[in-house]
Amino acid sequence: MTGKKKQETITFKVDENLSELLKGVTNRSEFIRAALLSALNNVCPLCMGTGLLHPEQRTHWEQFMQNHTLQRCDRCDAVHLVCRAEKGKP
Numbered sequence: 534m535t536g537k538k539k540q541e542t543i544t545f546k547v548d549e550n551l552s553e554l555l556k557g558v559t560n561r562s563e564f565i566r567a568a569l570l571s572a573l574n575n576v577c578p579l580c581m582g583t584g585l586l587h588p589e590q591r592t593h594w595e596q597f598m599q600n601h602t603l604q605r606c607d608r609c610d611a612v613h614l615v616c617r618a619e620k621g622k623p
Contacts, residue, residue, distance in 0.1 A: 547555070558564045576582040579590060586594060604615045 555561050555564075572582075577584075579594065580586055600617050602615050602617065603612055605612050
């Protein structure tokens, strides 16, 4: 046995504009795989990419935020979490 896992084919519909844009891509399958992996690696771990928190998640978030704040980085301008207990430490 080679140990190679069977690949699965997944299809999806795209609108005409996206279809036209993809026609210019040499290896569409590889491009789409790379785009999906990139997107999945950057999904919010709390909402899992939905952009919404269900009531139970919201309750946990509110408890978490009692000891944390959201701040904008002076160097890169990204919003990030800061633990109030760590705030004064270098």
